[in-house]
Amino acid sequence: MKITIKVDPDLCIGVASCVAVSPKVFELNAENKAVVLEKESTNPSSYDRTLEVTEEEKENILLAAQSCPTLAISLFDEEGKQFFPEL
Amino acid sequence: MKRFVIIGGGIAGTTAAETLRKLSPEASVSLIEREEHPLYSRVLLAKYVMGEISREKLFLKKPEWYQKNNIERFAGVEVEKIDRKNHFIATSEGREIPYDVLLITSGLDVNLLPFDLRGICYLRTLDDAEYLRGLIADRVAQGEKSVAVMGGSFISGEFLNIFSHFGFEISLILRSGFWSRSLSPESQKIIVDHLESKGIHIYYSKDDIECEGKEELQSLNFENQKIPASILGVGIGLHADFSLFEDSGIDVGKGILANEYLETNAPDIFAAGDIAEFNDLTIKRSRMAPSWTSAVMQARTVAQTMMGERTLFESVSSYATWILGLDIVFLGDTLREAADDVKVNVSSGKSEELFYRKGKLVGAALIGDVSRRQELTNEIKDN
Numbered sequence A: 001m002k003i004t005i006k007v008d009p010d011l012c013i014g015v016a017s018c019v020a021v022s023p024k025v026f027e028l029n030a031e032n033k034a035v036v037l038e039k040e041s042t043n044p045s046s047y048d049r050t051l052e053v054t055e056e057e058k059e060n061i062l063l064a065a066q067s068c069p070t071l072a073i074s075l076f077d078e079e080g081k082q083f084f085p086e087l
Numbered sequence B: 001m002k003r004f005v006i007i008g009g010g011i012a013g014t015t016a017a018e019t020l021r022k023l024s025p026e027a028s029v030s031l032i033e034r035e036e037h038p039l040y041s042r043v044l045l046a047k048y049v050m051g052e053i054s055r056e057k058l059f060l061k062k063p064e065w066y067q068k069n070n071i072e073r074f075a076g077v078e079v080e081k082i083d084r085k086n087h088f089i090a091t092s093e094g095r096e097i098p099y100d101v102l103l104i105t106s107g108l109d110v111n112l113l114p115f116d117l118r119g120i121c122y123l124r125t126l127d128d129a130e131y132l133r134g135l136i137a138d139r140v141a142q143g144e145k146s147v148a149v150m151g152g153s154f155i156s157g158e159f160l161n162i163f164s165h166f167g168f169e170i171s172l173i174l175r176s177g178f179w180s181r182s183l184s185p186e187s188q189k190i191i192v193d194h195l196e197s198k199g200i201h202i203y204y205s206k207d208d209i210e211c212e213g214k215e216e217l218q219s220l221n222f223e224n225q226k227i228p229a230s231i232l233g234v235g236i237g238l239h240a241d242f243s244l245f246e247d248s249g250i251d252v253g254k255g256i257l258a259n260e261y262l263e264t265n266a267p268d269i270f271a272a273g274d275i276a277e278f279n280d281l282t283i284k285r286s287r288m289a290p291s292w293t294s295a296v297m298q299a300r301t302v303a304q305t306m307m308g309e310r311t312l313f314e315s316v317s318s319y320a321t322w323i324l325g326l327d328i329v330f331l332g333d334t335l336r337e338a339a340d341d342v343k344v345n346v347s348s349g350k351s352e353e354l355f356y357r358k359g360k361l362v363g364a365a366l367i368g369d370v371s372r373r374q375e376l377t378n379e380i381k382d383n
Helices: A017-021 A055-066 B011-023 B042-049 B063-068 B126-142 B154-165 B185-197 B243-247 B292-306 B373-382
Strands: A002-007 A026-028 A034-036 A048-052 A073-076 A082-084 B003-007 B028-033 B071-075 B079-083 B088-091 B096-098 B101-104 B146-150 B169-174 B201-204 B210-212 B219-222 B225-228 B231-234 B269-271 B276-280 B285-288 B318-323 B326-332 B341-347 B350-357 B360-367
Touching: A002 A034, A002 A055, A017 A026, A017 A055, A017 B292, A026 B373, A034 A048, A055 A073, A055 A082, B003 B011, B003 B096, B011 B028, B011 B071, B011 B292, B042 B126, B042 B154, B063 B071, B079 B243, B101 B292, B126 B231, B146 B154, B146 B225, B154 B169, B154 B231, B154 B318, B169 B219, B185 B201, B185 B318, B185 B326, B185 B341, B185 B350, B185 B360, B201 B225, B269 B292, B318 B373, B326 B373, B360 B373
Parallel strands: B003 B028, B003 B101, B028 B071, B101 B269, B146 B169, B146 B231, B169 B201
Antiparallel strands: A002 A048, A002 A073, A026 A034, A073 A082, B079 B088, B088 B096, B210 B219, B219 B225, B276 B285, B318 B326, B326 B360, B341 B350, B350 B360
């Protein structure tokens, strides 16, 4: 399945809990903000990315988003519906 | 059905409750906490005081979340006794709550000044933030300009950001410096120079300060100096209140002592979050790592162990902050006295300090330029 991850750089304050929970998906850029890595790619990381994920990977990304103290990470399903944070 | 009881409902306790519920839909999970409010982000309190975010945005859980997830929450309640022999805890409400497995995530308390004047404030809880908002509004309305901050660490940095945002004239009183147990004098000077360039008046005092005023704070006295201050933001550290645990025969040091599985000396009792003094495998020594990320990671790990799947806790700790535009990051173990060698690289408003033990990188402090944070975290992890 596909999910879209959006990091709001204005909300991100570099706590890096997402990187600790999900280091294969998130990293910090030079501005100390979380960005989404593209799987098995050397492309530059981005604040906004759609990834093909397994159920287990989706669960881990959800845990990473839940761990953020500023709720800077939003997650969307294939239909573009936001499933975290719950609206 | 196993009965899990968690003392403390901050990010560690709530994350542990959430993880336990995910791992076992039928387990009994109870959360006992001093706070009345549902889980909120302490990290965002300063932004709330500054009016950058709404009160609603602070909350990470809605009030109905606990019931929806079948987590029994006792809010505004203190634990008064842990009866290990009979496996129950007694609360300030007079209840006895039985447990099979107990997790302690009760956190740390702020060090207080021995003065009771309106104007002295702390920044640990949402109630502290509400008090500070009211105070600032009053002082602005009264035309008061002078405020002060005491201490040289994260919370004092938060106070400096807040007071600067409101345009106050700020005095900062330091006992020794900024993060003096971690940073070299050169790196501390970068922070001090930065603050002075932003108009902060910095004073040093080895002595205790005297707060003066009639009901309302008016001035501070120290080392034969007197400075006006209608607000004093206090950030002079945290301590663990052990009375409950010592009486229960749970081993304590600076925190509650735990191994690399976050197990205490008492069977079926675990510790996580700010209060845990655990064997940190990433740096190979026992220590406390009070931070948001550590609390989340420890809670997730300990929940698995509590559920019977014994899991090692292994995560490089990190703290990041920002004081009046200056980025500061600490990674891993930056206690200077625990390092064999510290390499300091200072250049024009930036510094990088690398902490080594037995030839291996165990910690890093970055000031002004934090672009190597990820790389250094990986290096500490891989050592």
